[in-house]
Amino acid sequence: xxxxxxxxxxxxxxxxxxxxxxxxxxxxxxxxxxxxxxxxxxxxxxxxxxxxxxxxxxxxxxxxxxxxxxxxxxxxxxxxxxxxxxxxxxxxxxxxxxxxxxxxxxxxxxxxxxxxxxxxxxxxxxxxxxxxxxxxxxxxxxxxxxxxxxxxxxxxxxxxxxxxxxx
Ligand code: ADP
Numbered sequence: 001x002x003x004x005x006x007x008x009x010x011x012x013x014x015x016x017x018x019x020x021x022x023x024x025x026x027x028x029x030x031x032x033x034x035x036x037x038x039x040x041x042x043x044x045x046x047x048x049x050x051x052x053x054x055x056x057x058x059x060x061x062x063x064x065x066x067x068x069x070x071x072x073x074x075x076x077x078x079x080x081x082x083x084x085x086x087x088x089x090x091x092x093x094x095x096x097x098x099x100x101x102x103x104x105x106x107x108x109x110x111x112x113x114x115x116x117x118x119x120x121x122x123x124x125x126x127x128x129x130x131x132x133x134x135x136x137x138x139x140x141x142x143x144x145x146x147x148x149x150x151x152x153x154x155x156x157x158x159x160x161x162x163x164x165x166x167x
């Protein structure tokens with residue numbers, strides 16, 4: 001069985017992420033979308049909340065599983081029996097860091113290949129950071145995040161803004 005892992009922060013999941021998940025699900029028997037912690041990014045949502053939002057957004061894909069891990073990706077992949085890491089590439093700016101990570105992961109786990117899917121042109125500009133910025137200004141998020149999570153993103157951003165005002 002071909003198993004691929006799609007790792008990321010997913011804080012929150014966007015339509016760009018969902019596009020990669022959908023395309024990867026056509027290429028592999030199983031895709032594990034794994035929420036991983038990026039120490040350099042402070043999250044808006046907890047890992048459990050991100051997993052929950054991803055599960056709701058990917059419910060229709062039979063061969064997609066959502067998980068959370070605080071392990072090294074190379075070790076996680078070995079434990080889950082996955083030989084492929086899927087990554088989305090938006091622009092040249094993504095390339096350098098992704099290339100470095102791909103080489104490092106293969107050094108740590110020689111059975112692990114990284115495959116890049118070119119972002120759909122509709123979503124090359126889209127990131128979780130852009131979504132959070134738009135939500136701060138009350139923009140309509142319909143074209144940016146799965147509809148299942150729109151209310152949650154808006155509510156959390158409003159909460160954060162209120163907290164900041166209170167401080
Ligand atoms: P972000 O940069 O949005 O915080 P993540 O760390 O969650 O993203 O990214 C996880 C993976 O998804 C990475 O491989 C990233 O390049 C990819 N990705 C993020 N946004 C998009 C998009 N709009 N189109 C294609 N791939 C994307």
